[in-house]
Amino acid sequence: SQTIHQWPATLVQPVGSPLSLECTVEGTSNPNLYWYRQAAGRGLQLLFYSVGIGQISSEVPQNLSASRPQDRQFILSSKKLLLSDSGFYLCAWTAGGPSGTQYFGPGTRLTVL
Amino acid sequence: GQQLNQSPQSMFIQEGEDVSMNCTSSSIFNTWLWYKQDPGEGPVLLIALYKAGELTSNGRLTAQFGITRKDSFLNISASIPSDVGIYFCAGQVNTGGFKTIFGAGTRLFVKA
Numbered sequence: 001s002q003t004i005h006q007w008p009a010t011l012v013q014p015v016g017s018p019l020s021l022e023c024t025v026e027g028t029s030n031p032n033l034y035w036y037r038q039a040a041g042r043g044l045q046l047l048f049y050s051v052g053i054g055q056i057s058s059e060v061p062q063n064l065s066a067s068r069p070q071d072r073q074f075i076l077s078s079k080k081l082l083l084s085d086s087g088f089y090l091c092a093w094t095a096g097g098p099s100g101t102q103y104f105g106p107g108t109r110l111t112v113l
Numbered sequence: 114g115q116q117l118n119q120s121p122q123s124m125f126i127q128e129g130e131d132v133s134m135n136c137t138s139s140s141i142f143n144t145w146l147w148y149k150q151d152p153g154e155g156p157v158l159l160i161a162l163y164k165a166g167e168l169t170s171n172g173r174l175t176a177q178f179g180i181t182r183k184d185s186f187l188n189i190s191a192s193i194p195s196d197v198g199i200y201f202c203a204g205q206v207n208t209g210g211f212k213t214i215f216g217a218g219t220r221l222f223v224k225a
Contacts, residue, residue, distance in 0.1 A: 006155075041220075042217065042218075043201065043215055043216065043217035043218050044156075044201065044215040046213075088153075090155050090156070092155075100144065100205055100207070100213075101144075101146060101158060101161050102146075102158075102203070102213055103158065104148075104155035104156045104157070105155050106154055106155050107153070107154060107155045109153065
């Protein structure tokens with residue numbers, strides 16, 4: 001069966017520091033991968049999605065970036081964090097095809113101070 | 114762009130009551146999905162709907178894909194305290210990448 005992992009689970013970072021969040025998927029190949037941000041008490045905001053290695057589409061311009069160095073690995077990064085980057089970051093995957101249902105990871109709680 | 118209007122934003126109910134929430138849009142979707150998010154965790158898929166008019170149940174949960182393909186509802190019968198969480202609807206269109214649009218969520222509070 002497929003599983004999706006995210007780490008770290010929680011992170012507290014100072015303003016201006018770099019960021020690296022990792023997401024990996026097991027049990028499937030060539031998944032579509034997604035990064036979402038959820039602000040406190042809010043819905044899901046799509047940040048990036050990837051249909052393959054090295055292929056990244058950005059939905060919202062910001063100081064974040066994403067990379068997909070391997071088929072089942074998706075990384076969210078920033079060179080300098082802002083206070084507004086605080087939130088709950090969720091990675092999701094789909095197998096593509098006619099269903100395309102997204103399955104979410106456990107999330108990373110990021111607090112920028 | 115496409116948007117989903119999910120309502121209500123929040124609900125405070127007594128244990129044992131039935132719950133109904135819905136999502137509407139001015140756009141047509143090919144798939145409707147309902148997720149539940151427990152505090153501090155990622156959303157978990159509850160029900161997926163693929164055909165207009167489809168009515169699907171998952172235990173005490175029932176969801177329907179509207180005939181017009183522009184709406185969907187989720188019902189929870191005989192609520193229990195563990196139903197507490199945020200419920201998200203999501204609509205998908207097949208544009209070569211299955212773009213998924215999420216509603217803002219309905220926060221459900223259940224009082225024992």
